[in-house]
Amino acid sequence: MSAKSTILSLPREEYVHPGTRACSGCGLAIAYRVGLKALGEDTMLIVPPSCLTVLQGLFPVAATKLPCLNVTFASTAAAATGIIAALKTQGNDHTTVAAWAGDGGTSDIGLQALSGAAERGDNFIYFCYDNEGYMNTGVQRSGTTPAGAITANTPFRGKPQQKKDVPAIMAAHHLSYVATCSAAYPLDLYDKVKNCLDYPGAKYFHIHIPCPPGWGYEPRHGIKIGRLAVETGYFDLYEIINGKLTLTAASEKLLEKRKLVPVREYFRAQSRFKVLTDEQIEEIQKQINEKWEGYYSTAG
Amino acid sequence: MHIIENGNVAAAMGIRLCRATVIAAYPITPQTPLTEKLSEYIDSGQMKAEYIPVESEHSAMAVCIAAASAGARVSTATSANGLLYMHEQVQWASGARLPIVMCVVNRAVGAPWNIWNDQQDSVSQRDTGWMQLYCADHQQIIDTVIKAYWIAEKSSIPVMVCYDGYILSHTYMPFDLPEQEKVDLFLPPFRPDYVLSPAEPANLNTVTLPDTRVDIHGELAHGYMEIRYLLQEDLRNSLELIGQAEQRFSEIFGRGTDPYLEDYLCADAEYVALGMGSITYQLRVSVDALRAEGIKVGVMGLRVYRPFPDEAVAAALQGKKGVIVFEKALSYGYEGALASDLKAALYDRLAATGALPRVRGFIAGIGGRDIRTAELTSSLRSAIQETTHTGPLWIGLNL
């Protein structure tokens, strides 16, 4: 990755207006704002039904300053393909096409279209902002909701199934660029967006998004919780470039430090995990430790 | 230039002549030769367009919607379950006021699976806010595709061009291939009122409230209900546009008929058979047979199903003793869709005159069941001669 950005080196220009309908302390608002700074003015956006639809505003007022096409739930990536095709026929090879979809719109209803667009090699960036549930419609469970999480569909015993590993699915499409990011690490997100523009075909971003009402914490702790997810080794920040995985930012530092914060701290900070038993947490800790043993040995 | 080709190729030629630049399609019988022909044109360089091999019909229409929003002239084609799969997008396209032209190669819908012809697929989409134009032969297919683009781009309303699967799509007929220069004269390049782009950013088709609301200029903006009303208003006004298209087309290409109805021996007829698509030509044989028996009957082909040309239809049928509808689709739970729409039009327009033609309905050819001309003739005769009748009768049923 090229030179790392600092807060002061970030562009001043804002592409979102204040006063949106997003929740107080919304993690998406932070990630989206920085993501758009990296994408810049010459960008066209595609957004399916999701928190972002609401954040971007209700007709006739738009909070976003960039051109945006709202589309049906299942069709985000296909719509991106359509925009690219139109631009191509107009001889435009400079405008960036960026889709921003939630985890439900990506891992569940939108996966088919995303897979098709990835296979076709369409030149666009797909951002999945993962707040781990259908938060816009009231915290229903999605494919990326972690095991044990309380949601409106799993109100007492928590979600029985595992979190779907969408970055791995997208990497299996042999994309040139796949990245994981977090709203808690906006500079890392900014740099990765800038970096990915050099690569051909579809680029996939999976951004971890803390959500106060959905996860059950006071809004002011959002960044702290996002950081905990990474510092516990639970959610890893990486790039997969032409099949090669490299940890970045705080995850990269963990490789050197060789010390993970106990994942119990991450779970106990959110009320959605209150039915996770100590045994379950221990089991998850074991899995995380094994995963990191793997990273350590690959790093050599 | 006169050529001999099949209906699918006729449609593909029409799309090529119209210089569509983005084609997105998913294969489904009996549409496949249409998209294969377009692939040939594009792959060989004969047609300058992007061919998007989408992974589903829902995505095919998604690509069309997005590309049209960004200013491209687009096309797709499908049949039956493919059309049903993209239904959500079909509704979206009309609500988004995009001039998409789609060929529907009429085929029966599942369940159970059936690949042969009837019209349930397109007829089931009659409420979606798209225009529906039906073709009875290959000349009509290629001509209607060309007219469809002009009508769609003038009205910002999408258009379905429908023709019977296998009966028209896979059979060969001679027809005139329009010249490119004349098509260019008829159909200028696509210049939409608005193109989504960084030069003029906007947020399109987001959540739109029940009530009206003030925009950033302090002006009251239309609400959802107004947007939907305007779609309906523009659809109804498109009847005139369709007439203009026919007029312009005949001036440039030297052929044209009534824009809404194709008339065979209806002028002095006491009874009129009514249908959409290829069945109307088969009915001409029955009409000839009954005329030989002294029965004054004619057949009318309905070319425009949506917007429904109620005024033209009622005017053409005023004073007739009876109308016998033959159709390949129905609104399950009630009756034939065309029969229903016809009766509503006659009632609205002619009830005050005190002389409503009797309407009889027949269902035929469902799932591609062979329609025997002899059965058409006897059904038509019995409908004319008998006075009692309950509900639509199914021709060729074998219970």
Next chain:
Amino acid sequence: MGTRNYRRKTSHSESGPGDGGRTGSWRVERPVVDRSICIPARRGKEACFICWLFCPEIVVSRTIPPTIDLEYCKGCGICAEECPTKAITMMDEAKFAQEGKE
């Protein structure tokens, strides 16, 4: 209701602030910046700006010192939580209403 051109026939939104209304009314606490502790304020030059970076509502200005647009600030408290010198304190909104400050 205005002309019936294409933009009036479609859901076509132009950009502007306050789609959610005066979202400052959502607050129960408001951030208050202590300029004697705030790093850019003390140094008199651009520095830190972590509050600017993390504000979800884009109501923190990148100025010396940072200021809060109270029209839209929802009072989430992230700026106060993330400030490295604890220069920002979340104070009860009611206090300001009583004092007639809005």
